[in-house]
Amino acid sequence: MKLLLLNGPNLNLLGTREPEKYGNKTLTDIEINLTDEAKKNNVELVCRQTNYEGKLIDEIQFANGTFDGIILNAGGYTHTSVALRDAIASTTIPVVEVHLTNIHAREEFRHTSLIAPVCIGQISGFGSYSYKLGLYAMIDYLKKQEEIENMERRR
16 A cells, blocks of 8 residues: 655644644654554555645646555645645545644634545544544555455455
């Protein structure tokens, strides 16, 4: 199993950016922790971050045929990018949306996720632990999909 962890704008500033909201862990800390957790589950995890909307879209499009799933924190693009939503909708790869903070308890403009309807699920509000929950949610989802495919093949 091979997964892509994709982080959007400003997440490269974790650890120093509004630590009262986002915590003290850096993105590197989160990536190392999640990579170790993935290895424990025989999962290869590739981590990428970009501040550019088009690059996020490219990563999602290029993931087809390379990755089994995507764990995505789209940052502010979650609430604004129809193009990102369309990229997720156009792929056959399942995507789990993650956020450090509870977007539904923040400013009203953050309450709407444009990408949630095209993701298999959303995890928010658990700080860096949201990523771990996202990893396990994706692993569980993919294992269940594999079981379904195996059952259908046996028929």
